[in-house]
Amino acid sequence: MNDETSHPESSDPVDRVPLDDAGTTSVPQAGLVRENGARDDLEVDRCRSAVLANLRHELRTPINAIIGYSEMLIEDAESASDESFSGDVRKIHNSGLMLLDMVNALLDPKRLEEGRLDAEAFGARVRHELRTPLNHIIGYAEMLIEDARGAVNTGVVSDLERIHLSGIRLLSLIDQIVGLTRAPREAEEIALEDSAVSGMLRDVLETIHTIESPAAYPHDSDRGRLLLVDDNEINREMLSRQLRRQGHQVEVVGNGREALGMIEKEAFDLVLLDIMMPEINGIQVLEHIKRDPQHRDLPVIMISALxxxxxxxxxxxxxxxxxxxxxxxxxxxxxxxxxCLEKKRLRDREVVYLKQIETEKKRADDLLHVILPAEIVDELIATDDVKPRRYENVAVLFSDIVGFTPYCEDRDPEEIVSNLQELVIAFEEHAIQYNMQKIKTIGDSFMAAAGLFKPVANPVLDAVHCGLKIIRSAHAVRPHWDVRVGIHVGPVVGGLLGRRQYLFDLWGDTVNTAARMESNGRPGHLALSVPAWRQVEQHFDCDSCATIPVKGKGNLQFKFIDATKRTCVD
Incomplete structure (x- = not known):
């Protein structure tokens, strides 16, 4: 037998045959009764279709077991080079295939086109056509069981007994169908009997609803973890064995509730789901899975004789x-x-790739936020461009470490960068604290601006507070640097430069003046221009004033605030 063969059943046919009030047996889901009043033609066709489908379901169940188990026995016998045994089992297998063809022919859906089912003629055909190959199966199974027991070949006895039992069950079902069709016929239409199995079928049909208009061998990498859901024990045992022979890991459950619970607890690559099940039918289980965002991509193959x-x-x-x-x-x-497994793996791979893309995109965005102001990053991502703009009333701050160049001459690079890094991090924290936007560092110089992207009540006041913190924190950490700070206020132009290495920068007279205030300032002091001082003179005392000639600017008046003194008035 080939590993891929699978002929599962859906339920035990004997257990599913109900008794009527008189104690006689009747065919599940089917009876020949006359309904009072006219029924819609479409509903009649649906009922007839359901009856034929369920008869196929019931008759195929034991046939599937006969074919499936015989194929496994043939495969094992051929592997052991037991040609005699495999030849006998092949006769069983061929008879099973013959039975299957007969059942398909007898219950062909095209019979619906005849308008009615001749029950007596149908019973005669079932009795005549099915019993001969079935008797062959039962006879050969009994003979092989006896031989296997005599040869102490217990390995095949259990499968042969399953074949024999399925043959007996099928024979019993055929006799019940024949007995029923001999009863007086009063029906012109087909209705569903009120039985447990009929209720199950009606439940499936109600879930389906009426349709108005029709709309090579796997590699090792295709093996997966499967969940098999079927309410029939023989189906589960046989199909799970088939799938495990193919190399799959298989979990089996007997009803829809167990299936949903198992899916919640464990991960599966594929679900094989029977339709005809008690409590929750297969279609309802399928709908539940597809409504769940966590499991909606789990592939499901429906299996049924319906x-x-x-x-x-x-x-x-x-x-x-x-x-x-x-x-x-x-x-x-x-x-x-x-x-299905390949599609799921491709889908899983796509999900992984998408997550990787999102991770890389986030990493790139985070890197942009490290390099550029958040507002500039948002505009760049949205439009792939940043338009240059003029910003009014912006306070520009420059700071510079006094004596940094001689400090670097006799020290190791690691020490220099480590100390400078510690100081710049502190400067950045002060800028954030006082609503300032860091623009850049140039060597040991730090540049920031207040009132650039977000309006503030007093940008110079924020810049002065930040500058005081910068001077004090620089002096507090080793090697206790002195820092000069210069501040000027006015309009600036801002824009993005570069493609390979982005830089957002500011230009204009305001920037130049602030840089001159810093370079001509005093260690441990803030140097403010007159326009900047006017915005904070109500908050600070001016420690000293000076008029200093500045290159390109002439004489400029400087207002100094000593960061070492208690200068805050308000």
Whole structure:
């Protein structure tokens, strides 16, 4: 047998045959009764379709077991080079295939076009056509069981007994169908009997709704972790064995509630889901999975003998990856499982790639935020460009470490960069504290601006507070540097330069004047221009004033605030 073969059942046919009030047996879901009043033609067709589908479901169940177990026995016998045993089992297998073809022919959906089902003729055909190959199966199974027990070949006895039991069950079901069709016929229409199985079928049909208009072998990498959901124990045992032979990891559950619980607790690559199940049918389980954002991408293959077009369409519409009617073509089953697993792996890979892209994008955005102001980053991402702008009433601050160049001459680079890094980090924290935007560092010089992107009540006041903190923190840390700070206020032009290495910068007379205030200032002092001083003179005392000739500016008046004194008035 090929590993890919799978012919699962859906339930035990004997257990599912109900008794009527007189104690006699009747065929599940089907009875020949006359309904009072006229029924809509479409509903009649749907009921007939449901009955035929369920009869196929019931008759195929033991046939699937016969075919499936015989194929596994053939495979094992051929592996052991036991040609005699494999030849006998092949006769069982061929008879099973013959039975399957007969059932498909007898219950062809095209019979619906006849308008009614001739129950007596149908019963006669079932009795005549199915019993002969079935008797062959039962007979060969009994003979092989006896031989295997005599040869103490216990390894095959259990599978042969399952084949024999399935044959007996199928024979019993055929006899029940024949017995029923001999009863007086009063029906011109087909209705569903009120039984537990009928309720299950009605539940599935109500879930499906009426449809108004129709709309190669896997590699090792295609093996996955599968969840098999079927309410029939023989189905679960047989199909799980088939799938494990293919190299899959298989978990089995017997109903929809268990399936949903298992999916919540564990991760699966694929779900094989029967439709006809008690409590929660397969379509309802499928809809629940597809509503759950966490599991909606989990592929589901529906498996059922209920092969009506309504069922197929409803499952695909609900999100099923595929629909396989029982019994399965072995090659098709394996190929479709492989295809579903491959699609899931591609989808999982896509999710991983998308997450990687998002991670890299976030990393790039974070890097841009380190280099550029947040407002500039937002504009750059949104438009791939930053328009130059004029900003009014901006306080520009420059700071510079006194004696930094001679300090660097006799010290190691690691010590220099470490101390400077500590100081710049402190400057950046002070800038954030007082609503200032860091523009850049140039060597040991630090440049920031207040009132640039967000309006503030008094940008110079924020700049003075920040400058005082810069001077004091520089003196507090080793090597206890002295710092000069210069501040001027006025309009500036801002824009982004470069493509390979972005830099947001400011230009204009305000920037030049602030730089001159710093370079001509005093260690441990803030040097303010007259326009800047006017915005803070109510808050600080001027420690000293000086008129200093400045290159390119002539004589400029400087207002000094000593950072070492208690100068705040308000």
């Amino acid at each position: 092969d009506e077009i309504d069922s197929v369409v409803r499952c695909i519409e609900a999100g099923a990856e595929d629909y396989l009617p029982k019994p399965f073509n072995p090659t098709v089953l394996r190929a479709r499982i492989g295809a």
